[in-house]
Amino acid sequence: MTALQQTTEVVDPVPGAGAPHLPGQPELVQLLTPEGERVEHPDYALDVSDDELRGLYRDLALVRRWDVEATALQRQGELGIWASLLGQEAAQVGAGRALAPDDMAFPTYREHGVAWTRGVDPLHVISLFRGVDQGGWDPVATHFNLYTVVIGAQTLHATGYAMGLQRDGAESATLAFLGDGATSQGEVNEAMIWAATFAAPVVFFCQNNQYAISVPIERQSRVPLYQRAAGFGFPGVRVDGNDVLAVLAVTRAALAAAREGSGPTFIEAFTYRMGAHTTSDDPTRYRLASELEEWKLRDPIARLKAHLSRAGIADADFFASVDAEGDELAARIRQGTVEMPDPAGTEIFDHVYAEQTPELARQREEFVAYHASFEGEGH
Amino acid sequence: MAETLTIGKALNLGLRKAMEDDAKVVLMGEDIGKLGGVFRITDGLQKDFGEARVVDTPLAEAGILGTAVGLAMRGYRPVCEIQFDGFVFPAYNQIVTQVAKIHARSKGRLQMPIVIRIPFGGGIGAVEHHSESPEAYFAHTAGLKVVAVSTPADAYWGIQQAIAAPDPIVFLEPKRRYWEKGAVDTDTAPGPLFGSRVVRGGDDVTVLAYGPMVKTALQAAEAAAEEGRSLEVIDLRTVSPLDLDPVFDSVRRTGRCVVVHEAPVTLGLGAEIAARVTETCFHSLEAPVLRVGGYDTPYPPSKLEEEYLPDLDRVLDAVDRSLGF
Numbered sequence: 281m282t283a284l285q286q287t288t289e290v291v292d293p294v295p296g297a298g299a300p301h302l303p304g305q306p307e308l309v310q311l312l313t314p315e316g317e318r319v320e321h322p323d324y325a326l327d328v329s330d331d332e333l334r335g336l337y338r339d340l341a342l343v344r345r346w347d348v349e350a351t352a353l354q355r356q357g358e359l360g361i362w363a364s365l366l367g368q369e370a371a372q373v374g375a376g377r378a379l380a381p382d383d384m385a386f387p388t389y390r391e392h393g394v395a396w397t398r399g400v401d402p403l404h405v406i407s408l409f410r411g412v413d414q415g416g417w418d419p420v421a422t423h424f425n426l427y428t429v430v431i432g433a434q435t436l437h438a439t440g441y442a443m444g445l446q447r448d449g450a451e452s453a454t455l456a457f458l459g460d461g462a463t464s465q466g467e468v469n470e471a472m473i474w475a476a477t478f479a480a481p482v483v484f485f486c487q488n489n490q491y492a493i494s495v496p497i498e499r500q501s502r503v504p505l506y507q508r509a510a511g512f513g514f515p516g517v518r519v520d521g522n523d524v525l526a527v528l529a530v531t532r533a534a535l536a537a538a539r540e541g542s543g544p545t546f547i548e549a550f551t552y553r554m555g556a557h558t559t560s561d562d563p564t565r566y567r568l569a570s571e572l573e574e575w576k577l578r579d580p581i582a583r584l585k586a587h588l589s590r591a592g593i594a595d596a597d598f599f600a601s602v603d604a605e606g607d608e609l610a611a612r613i614r615q616g617t618v619e620m621p622d623p624a625g626t627e628i629f630d631h632v633y634a635e636q637t638p639e640l641a642r643q644r645e646e647f648v649a650y651h652a653s654f655e656g657e658g659h
Numbered sequence: 660m661a662e663t664l665t666i667g668k669a670l671n672l673g674l675r676k677a678m679e680d681d682a683k684v685v686l687m688g689e690d691i692g693k694l695g696g697v698f699r700i701t702d703g704l705q706k707d708f709g710e711a712r713v714v715d716t717p718l719a720e721a722g723i724l725g726t727a728v729g730l731a732m733r734g735y736r737p738v739c740e741i742q743f744d745g746f747v748f749p750a751y752n753q754i755v756t757q758v759a760k761i762h763a764r765s766k767g768r769l770q771m772p773i774v775i776r777i778p779f780g781g782g783i784g785a786v787e788h789h790s791e792s793p794e795a796y797f798a799h800t801a802g803l804k805v806v807a808v809s810t811p812a813d814a815y816w817g818i819q820q821a822i823a824a825p826d827p828i829v830f831l832e833p834k835r836r837y838w839e840k841g842a843v844d845t846d847t848a849p850g851p852l853f854g855s856r857v858v859r860g861g862d863d864v865t866v867l868a869y870g871p872m873v874k875t876a877l878q879a880a881e882a883a884a885e886e887g888r889s890l891e892v893i894d895l896r897t898v899s900p901l902d903l904d905p906v907f908d909s910v911r912r913t914g915r916c917v918v919v920h921e922a923p924v925t926l927g928l929g930a931e932i933a934a935r936v937t938e939t940c941f942h943s944l945e946a947p948v949l950r951v952g953g954y955d956t957p958y959p960p961s962k963l964e965e966e967y968l969p970d971l972d973r974v975l976d977a978v979d980r981s982l983g984f
């Protein structure tokens with residue numbers, strides 16, 4: 281057998297080709313089956329109260345409501361674009377809720393669910409997609425970095441921040457988000473080398489949603505992504521990304537290990553991008569509807585709902601109250617979006633440098649004078 | 660044969676023709692296969708030429724350009740698509756330190772007939788990194804050639820000429836004009852790749868532009884004509900090498916010159932052009948060469964891009980200032 285044949289043998293099954301239980305993946309950490317049955321895992325015990333479980337459900341439902349509303353707002357011309365997280369709610373809420381207040385998260389452009397768990401106002405995320413600013417939240421106060429659009433760049437930032445925590449003797453860690461496609465970037469590989477070399481307290485949280493726009497995971501990796509970690513010298517684990525409890529348990533454990541000085545972990549959250557890449561994308565050009573149908577059976581919200589009802593942890597009143605809260609949230613997002621003021625033109629000059637340069641100050645004055653010259657002309 | 664095509668479709672047909680003409684032409688890029696590229700410039704090409712010639716690459720721009728170098732050494736003609744201008748930077752190292760220098764390093768023993776296609780410029784309401792004008796970085800790099808097309812005819816022919824050329828070429832496509840239509844004569848090329856062109860004759864002020872700003876300059880000339888001012892508009896077409904002889908001829912007649920580009924003015928192409936026009940046409944100039952461009956700021960969020968980008972009014976404002984000297 282040639283080396284190539286050997287490696288191709290461990291290629292993942294075609295996404296969604298299997299039954300809802302993701303068969304053939306004994307290594308997948310799962311605490312909640314797609315049917316909502318609570319199962320135990322020898323390495324990942326999870327202690328959660330009923331309150332916490334209801335809280336997780338509320339997070340998932342509200343994050344989805346926000347996402348659906350944002351997609352609708354884009355369709356109505358209120359946003360330039362929207363990157364939907366549909367299907368990835370559990371991966372993001374589970375990871376986000378595993379963070380301690382002083383941990384620092386480094387998102388891509390899709391981590392609205394994590395933003396939610398950090399207390400970021402949805403309108404501060406919306407403003408980016410409306411073209412008002414590059415993200416309206418305070419990354420320092422929220423411990424949630426600004427979105428990074430250049431694929432993979434933030435993984436190095438998370439590693440450097442973790443190195444800073446380490447130097448300061450802080451008992452905190454960083455959580456670096458990335459996609460499956462991002463794992464091909466040189467910078468991401470450099471981040472993992474640095475993290476390993478310096479035993480930096482960083483956890484790489486990769487949402488393998490099976491696609492980088494149109495390109496399936498098979499084009500990025502010949503081995504399951506979590507197995508890559510071994511080559512860098514730290515543990516890798518694959519978790520059912522549609523199981524919020526498993527994600528919470530696995531991420532908590534990895535962050536705890538990082539804080540204790542055991543170095544990085546790579547988490548592959550195995551999930552599926554149920555929507556288009558963004559509102560500009562047309563997935564019918566590159567994937568089959570049947571694949572989506574398959575994944576709908578593994579819906580992250582439905583399975584927690586099933587568990588909560590069946591175990592008597594939540595009743596119809598609870599679900600109705602979350603729905604009502606969702607409606608309120610959606611209304612607030614809608615109103616806040618359409619009423620969002622446009623930024624002042626001079627803002628483009630005001631934050632380029634910490635110390636303004638004379639040349640840019642001059643350009644600003646010119647800009648103001650130029651626009652004033654049109655006043656009264658109906659421009 | 661004359662056809663009416665959009666710039667996007669003209670590029671698509673030009674790529675197809677280049678692939679038919681030369682089996683060594685290989686397209687590489689993210690999402691260029693099944694999807695046909697995010698702008699559909701490679702639509703249908705993978706279906707017709709196969710996955711080996713239209714390669715959906717891993718998500719790694721340094722990989723795209725670095726492997727293109729090796730393929731070029733084996734006699735292939737890689738045509739690399741960078742999805743958006745702001746994403747060329749992971750490949751910047753390969754482009755600047757390798758692609759650009761290998762011919763000189765090898766004393767001409769190795770050629771790098773690589774085309775780097777980049778949709779560039781703003782005006783499409785996009786998020787960060789999707790509206791950049793990075794041409795000066797490349798024009799500043801010896802060993803690279805840089806062209807910017809503005810019409811469907813130049814798109815159709817230019818991409819074929821670039822692929823056939825022996826040197827590495829950064830091929831800039833004005834993304835906000837992809838959907839603009841124009842006549843394309845598919846039998847006769849509109850001229851050499853590295854030549855500028857007078858696209859509207861005039862006597863009062865010479866206005867220079869390339870890529871997306873050519874249309875803006877022409878609109879300004881139209882508006883100026885209504886006020887009795889005659890602007891000569893030159894489409895530079897090639898940014899490196901510059902072809903300034905037609906510019907010098909024009910400026911010697913008009914005595915005035917305005918350069919327009921989306922990129923920030925400081926150390927942009929306008930600076931180089933102003934220096935050369937001044938050196939060559941000093942005694943003909945009635946006014947300093949003026950530049951209209953982006954401000955020296957990051958490209959702004961889309962709600963502010965109209966105020967950032969040069970438009971008809973800002974070109975006319977510069978024309979007024981030039982005439983007022």
Ligand SMILES: Cc1ncc(C[n+]2csc(CCOP(=O)(O)OP(=O)(O)O)c2C)c(N)n1
Binds near residue numbers: 429489493
């Ligand atoms: C350096 C760079 N190259 C290309 C792009 C364009 N782009 C945006 S998202 C994307 C796919 C990302 O896939 P993945 O990492 O799997 O994340 P996902 O979008 O699936 O969450 C690409 C190619 C980019 N943003 N940055």
Ligand SMILES: [Mg+2]
Binds near residue numbers: 459461492
């Ligand atoms: Mg992905």
